[in-house]
Amino acid sequence: MIRDAVTFEVFRNAVTGIADEMAITILRTAHSQLVASSMDFSAALCDAGGRVIAQANTLPLHLGSIPGAMEAIFDEFGGRIRPGDIYLLNDPSLGGMHLPDIFAVAPVFGEGVLLGFSVTVVNHTDVGGWAAGSMAVQSTSIFAEGVQIPPSRLVDAGTVNDTFLRLILRNVREPELLRGDLESQLAACHTGAEGLRALAARHGVVRLNELIDELLDYSETLLRAALAEAVPGTYEFTDHIDDDGLGSGPIPLCVKATLSDSRIEFDFTGSSPQVDSALNATAPFTRSAAYAALQGMLAADIPANSGFYRPFSFVIPEASILNGRRPAARGARGLVGFRLVDAVLGALAPVFPTRVPAAGDGGPDGIAIGFVGPDGESFVLWDPLSGAWGARPDRDGVDGISSLGANLTNTPVEELETSGHIRIDGYGYLPDSGGAGRWRGGLATFRDMTLLAPEASVQIRSDRRKFLPYGLNGGAQGTPSLNVLDPDGDGERLLESKPHFVMTAGTRHRHVTAGGGGHGLPFERDPEHVLEDVLDGKVTHAGAELDYGVVITADGVIDTDATAELRDGTPHHHSRRGLVR
Numbered sequence: 001m002i003r004d005a006v007t008f009e010v011f012r013n014a015v016t017g018i019a020d021e022m023a024i025t026i027l028r029t030a031h032s033q034l035v036a037s038s039m040d041f042s043a044a045l046c047d048a049g050g051r052v053i054a055q056a057n058t059l060p061l062h063l064g065s066i067p068g069a070m071e072a073i074f075d076e077f078g079g080r081i082r083p084g085d086i087y088l089l090n091d092p093s094l095g096g097m098h099l100p101d102i103f104a105v106a107p108v109f110g111e112g113v114l115l116g117f118s119v120t121v122v123n124h125t126d127v128g129g130w131a132a133g134s135m136a137v138q139s140t141s142i143f144a145e146g147v148q149i150p151p152s153r154l155v156d157a158g159t160v161n162d163t164f165l166r167l168i169l170r171n172v173r174e175p176e177l178l179r180g181d182l183e184s185q186l187a188a189c190h191t192g193a194e195g196l197r198a199l200a201a202r203h204g205v206v207r208l209n210e211l212i213d214e215l216l217d218y219s220e221t222l223l224r225a226a227l228a229e230a231v232p233g234t235y236e237f238t239d240h241i242d243d244d245g246l247g248s249g250p251i252p253l254c255v256k257a258t259l260s261d262s263r264i265e266f267d268f269t270g271s272s273p274q275v276d277s278a279l280n281a282t283a284p285f286t287r288s289a290a291y292a293a294l295q296g297m298l299a300a301d302i303p304a305n306s307g308f309y310r311p312f313s314f315v316i317p318e319a320s321i322l323n324g325r326r327p328a329a330r331g332a333r334g335l336v337g338f339r340l341v342d343a344v345l346g347a348l349a350p351v352f353p354t355r356v357p358a359a360g361d362g363g364p365d366g367i368a369i370g371f372v373g374p375d376g377e378s379f380v381l382w383d384p385l386s387g388a389w390g391a392r393p394d395r396d397g398v399d400g401i402s403s404l405g406a407n408l409t410n411t412p413v414e415e416l417e418t419s420g421h422i423r424i425d426g427y428g429y430l431p432d433s434g435g436a437g438r439w440r441g442g443l444a445t446f447r448d449m450t451l452l453a454p455e456a457s458v459q460i461r462s463d464r465r466k467f468l469p470y471g472l473n474g475g476a477q478g479t480p481s482l483n484v485l486d487p488d489g490d491g492e493r494l495l496e497s498k499p500h501f502v503m504t505a506g507t508r509h510r511h512v513t514a515g516g517g518g519h520g521l522p523f524e525r526d527p528e529h530v531l532e533d534v535l536d537g538k539v540t541h542a543g544a545e546l547d548y549g550v551v552i553t554a555d556g557v558i559d560t561d562a563t564a565e566l567r568d569g570t571p572h573h574h575s576r577r578g579l580v581r
């Protein structure tokens with residue numbers, strides 16, 4: 001119950017502002033391109049019991065995993081938490097997600113009382129292992145993926161454990177880059193601690209805890225009210241990952257969503273057993289995908305915190321791809337999270353038909369390029385490329401945007417080229433790549449790269465080659481992703497969706513993300529919208545006729561008679577299953 005609405009609203013915005021200030025601290029101080037430009041990090045505030053009270057506007061799939069990390073911290077350090085401590089972890093079996101995501105957790109004390117915790121999560125460029133970037137799909141054991149950090153005390157009552165830090169840095173390819181990004185995390189933790197202490201000084205510790213309880217109850221109440229609007233029942237959906245990168249597939253992800261009494265249960269029974277490659281996720285990460293799907297689908301004014309999590313319950317099979325068992329590799333588990341978001345939304349589309357979009361590109365594709373200089377120094381370049389959202393129930397999909405579960409940004413061409421190791425020859429959208437519908441899916445994004453360095457190893461994590469982004473309400477599927485070596489050349493070679501290969505100087509590579517699915521029958525699309533797409537270069541003249549039944553003359557005018565003739569009869573929907581080139 002909210003005692004003072006004005007004070008509560010000021011507090012609600014204050015804690016969210018502190019979390020966002022933590023994120024801005026990382027953004028402004030991080031050293032790596034993956035963090036500072038692609039924004040692959042997260043930040044949150046927790047109370048003294050480890051409950052999430054506010055989170056920054058960063059990666060949803062990170063943030064929903066924080067409760068699991070806090071549980072691991074309490075298991076290891078409960079009763080021994082002191083002012084000036086900072087804890088690290090990345091072990092997926094002990095509160096982590098995959099090894100590159102390192103959690104930094106700082107307890108916050110005020111007047112000798114534990115007020116809460118500042119938490120940051122950063123996807124570090126490299127944490128060791130056999131492949132540059134530490135996320136190779138082909139890894140078959142976590143022991144091949146890099147340095148494993150169980151819940152550990154990096155800073156003990158204000159004193160840094162230099163031996164521990166040197167041990168971590170010795171095991172990674174770019175130690176100073178990791179050090180810089182880690183210091184950025186710690187600076188953000190300090191920012192969060194100062195903000196939380198200021199709130200305690202303003203309200204007093206007792207009232208602060210009351211306001212936190214009110215905030216969590218508020219989120220729970222809003223979510224339950226939204227769920228109460230849905231028709232009770234059980235809704236099922238199955239989506240697939242094409243393959244595991246080692247030749248096995250398809251990989252089903254099964255969702256059964258049951259809504260009743262303002263609660264929602266997700267049962268993932270029937271999903272694939274854990275796989276031999278690095279696609280395996282953790283149970284907290286699986287829960288996080290469900291939280292992200294609901295948070296993104298429902299009204300944005302529901303604060304994302306532990307109160308939001310209360311109406312959820314889960315059935316996640318042990319030793320499945322959604323809950324892998326050690327020593328399963330986990331480096332590429334992000335793909336599972338993105339596909340789970342699609343599967344959860346697919347299950348809920350009949351429940352919330354005015355809110356759920358068609359499937360997007362399947363999540364940012366991860367492209368890691370590793371170099372070794374003449375002096376033996378290693379360098380890793382990341383290009384997490386985002387494509388498009390699927391069409392929404394009342395408008396087109398968004399082009400050039402990250403998946404709902406990721407919230408990343410595409411790296412500027414200039415930054416990719418700064419190292420001097422690669423040249424970007426092309427970057428943009430591909431016409432006719434959005435799934436046709438009354439509302440068109442977002443377009444596929446492509447990036448053409450030429451290697452300038454003598455040699456580089458390349459690891460790519462992509463998908464949606466065989467199981468295309470689904471359309472809704474009669475909308476067509478999106479188009480497939482693509483990897484090509486030496487495109488349009490004599491040696492052109494189509495690569496699989498999750499390759500690991502070596503490039504030499506002068507070799508060219510083209511990567512294409514999947515295009516988003518369409519929503520509604522294509523022949524019901526307003527011809528004027530089709531004309532706008534043709535004039536904008538998003539749809540070709542041939543695509544307008546084939547997909548939408550709209551004939552546009554060479555001088556950019558709709559031929560109404562020819563269009564009426566094409567559209568006469570039963571509207572159809574066409575899926576461009578061929579590879580977009």
